[in-house]
Amino acid sequence: MRRLFTTRPGDDGLPGPERRQAVLALVLGTTMAVVDTTMVNLALPSIAADLGLAPARAVWVTNLFQVVCAAFLLVFAALSELVSRRRLYVAGLALFVVASLGSALSREFETLLVFRALQGVAAAATLSIGPSLYRAIFPSRLLGSALGLSALVVASGYAAGPAIGGLVLSVADWPWLFALPVPLGVGALVLAWRALPREAGRPGGFDIGGALLSMTMLACVFVAMDRAGHQAPLGQTLAWLAASVVAGGLFIGRQRRAPHPLLPLSLFAERRFSLAVSASGLAFVGQGLAFVALSFLYQREMGFSPLETAWLFTPWPLAIMVVGPLAGRLADRVNPSLLSCGGLGVLMLALATLAWLDTDAGVVDCLWRTALCGLGFGLFQPPNNRELMASVPPERSANASGVMSTTRTVGQSLGVALVGAGLAAGAPVQATLWGGVVAAALALLASLGRVSLAAEALRARRRAAAERVQ
Incomplete structure (x- = not known):
């Protein structure tokens, strides 16, 4: 971790000592947004009972946040070029704090939905440009390590969200879940204003x-x-x-x-970028599919309680927390495409072992398979993100960051939808997990395409060097 904050001659990005506060602002902002998505789910029954709602209506407390967040990701990535990423990130944090406080004070369902929509807007403002800010803060030589740190933060948020939500609800009412981010948000706001890189906005229209x-x-x-x-x-x-x-x-x-296009289509002319985006989307389809399918498998087929099911999921984000930073660091030294290919191979194998899982299997059998999924995903994500971000010019980092966030969100949603469609058609739960295997296999093909591109580029460089010698 110390090497992330050391400076070498010729480094771009912020000087080493200034990186700490900037990174802490990003960590706090990302953690608030990620934890919110997993923490609030636990409170839906309490919200429904307290506000006199049917469960189907209460679900929109979560759904509206996700829909609005997804809709604004590309918009804010483009807007950040005009107003600067620092100003947009600070504005997003400020709005998140206000909307969280409003949600905590809401006593009517409609009012709560308004503030949840504002939270979704605020989350989009921070999540859409987070990866590009890592690129602005850290030198190019540490980009993989920085994105590995980002993967660690996201995985930690997913792992901690249910536990934090359960702990708060055991001692307080649901409004306190929305009040919890307020002091963290204020701290992140101060840090972001002071420490994030200052840059001029792009002239032109929107x-x-x-x-x-x-x-x-x-x-x-x-x-x-x-x-x-x-x-x-x-x-x-x-x-x-x-x-x-x-x-x-x-x-x-x-x-x-x-x-002044919102999303320059020229980005996708770069094959490394297009293949990295494809691999990321397909991998998140597999992850989203597996999360929902395993919930049904563990509870409906294997008889575990909801709390036991939550613990059975824990090895997945924990493995990402351990492996992600290591994979990011390796991606700065070896071919990132090879690392992501290896991770996708492990993920594909792990999902297949879950699809073969007997319904009378014990806890240990479930845990090691889930941990293997996290190992594969942790090996894949930071190197793939490094390829995605490094394949575009620095001035297009915000656009690439928005594409990355949108791909993740849509991919996870598609995975959830595929499980629902499969179950509606009467397919066994284990059969739906094979959809995750297929998604991981297609993502592996995209990563192999990047390996082929890298090999082709290496051969071209060697031919050029040989011609110069002659």
């Missing part, structure tokens, strides 16, 4: 039409996945998907002719 189309496209696809995951009538799901496809087509058409 693609308002593209922003509206992007928000419509992502919100519709997210609602469609949610409807499929909750086994809604097929017509509803198809209608939302159709709306998303139409908005997506209009969005792509506008990006080709807009003077």
Whole structure:
């Protein structure tokens, strides 16, 4: 960890001593947003009972946050170029603090939903540009290690969220879950204002039409996945998907002719970037699918309680917490594509062992398979993220960061929807896990494509060197 904060001659990014406060601001901001998504789920029954709601309505306390957050990710990534990432991040933290306090004080369901939507907007502002800020803070030689630290923070948030939520609810009412981020947010706000890199905004306009189309496209696809995951009538799901496809087509058409496109399509002309995005999306499909399928497997097929199921999931994020930083550090020294390929191979094998799991298996059998999934995902994610971020020019880092966050969100939602569709069709729970194996296999193919590109580039450099010698 100490090497992350040492400075060498020629380093870009912030000087070593200044990195600590900047990183702490990012860690606090990311942790608040991630923990919120997992912590509040535990409070839904209490919220429903306290506000006199049906469980299906209470679910929107979580769903609305996720839909709004997903819809604004690309928008804020582009907006950060105009107003600067520091200002956008600080504004996102400030809004999150205000919205959290408003949620804690809400006593009407409609008021709570308004503040939850504002929390989603605020979370999008911070999560959309987080990876690009790591690139601005750390020198290029430590980019893999920095993104490994980011993976550690996210995994820690996912692991700690349920435990924190359960602890708070055991001694206090649900509003305290929303009040908890307020002091952390204030601290992160002060640190971010003082320590994040100062940069000038880009002159020019903002693609308002593209922003509206992007928000419509992502919100519709997210609602469609949610409807499929909750086994809604097929017509509803198809209608939302159709709306998303139409908005997506209009969005792509506008990006080709807009003077300041929200998402420059030239990013995807870089094959390393496109393959890294594809691998990331498919891997998160597998992860989202596995999380939901295992919940049904452990509780419905194997008879574990919800609390026992939560503990059975714990090895997955814990393994990422241990392996992610190590994989990121290795990615600064060896070919990141090879590391991500190895991680995806482990993840594919681990998901297959879960699909073969007997319903009378014991706790140890479940734990080692889940830990193996976390090991594979931890080996894959930081090196792949390094490839994704390093394959674009620094001035496009914010756009790449927005694509990364959007891919993760949509991929996880698609995985959840696939489980719902499979269960609605009467498929066994173990059969749905094979969908995760397929997703991991396709992600592995994308990573192998990057290995092929790297080998081709190496051969080209060697030929050029030989020609110069001659």
